[in-house]
Amino acid sequence: MKKIVLSIITDLSSKDEESLLNTYRFFSENGYIIEQFVDNENQLNIDHLPILVDQIKYSDSNQQELSRLVLLSNIKPLLLGWYRCYNTLVDDFVFFVNSDESSRNYKEQLEIVSFLSNLNDKSIKQDNLLGKIYFSNFNVESEFGNFMLTNGRYCFFESLANFKEIEDKPEVQQKNYTFKKMIIFYN
Numbered sequence: 001m002k003k004i005v006l007s008i009i010t011d012l013s014s015k016d017e018e019s020l021l022n023t024y025r026f027f028s029e030n031g032y033i034i035e036q037f038v039d040n041e042n043q044l045n046i047d048h049l050p051i052l053v054d055q056i057k058y059s060d061s062n063q064q065e066l067s068r069l070v071l072l073s074n075i076k077p078l079l080l081g082w083y084r085c086y087n088t089l090v091d092d093f094v095f096f097v098n099s100d101e102s103s104r105n106y107k108e109q110l111e112i113v114s115f116l117s118n119l120n121d122k123s124i125k126q127d128n129l130l131g132k133i134y135f136s137n138f139n140v141e142s143e144f145g146n147f148m149l150t151n152g153r154y155c156f157f158e159s160l161a162n163f164k165e166i167e168d169k170p171e172v173q174q175k176n177y178t179f180k181k182m183i184i185f186y187n
Helices: 014-029 046-057 076-085 111-117 122-126 143-156
Strands: 002-009 032-038 066-073 092-095 133-135 157-159 175-179 182-186
Touching: 002 014, 002 046, 014 032, 014 066, 046 066, 046 076, 066 076, 076 092, 076 133, 076 143, 143 157
Parallel strands: 002 032, 002 066, 066 092, 092 133, 133 157
Antiparallel strands: 175 182
16 A cells, blocks of 8 residues: 655745755655655646546556555645645645745636635535644744634644544545535535
């Protein structure tokens, strides 16, 4: 059985490279294989995650059954949206916090991504979210620290130092969100 970290990183600064390598080392030492996806063109969107997961599951290099999948990214709006929409597709979510305080927001970000990544709308109370979003080290007085502490969002986060694999893996859930009088389905 394989354990994989799907790393989706964009616009990594040179001063963050060592920290990212340390994060990779942490997972490698715990038996994970790192699969990197670089998105410097900012092409990913909220509905691309299942496609990426399928590519990993069914690639020639992954002949063994996938037992755990961790998603690591420095793209905050997408990671938070994926956490809500695909919470049972991925086992663990890790937000790599950039040292320059940027949150790597996409310039052409869709409104639905903004809505889902906010983590403080009323619908999140109805989401059956499993686990927390682990984060790398950051300054508490940073932009991310402020985001996390505003409106009680801290309850969705945990330090990567406290990472633990949760054994129970539920069935994939279909979720729907009402956004601008449209119902959007994710599963």
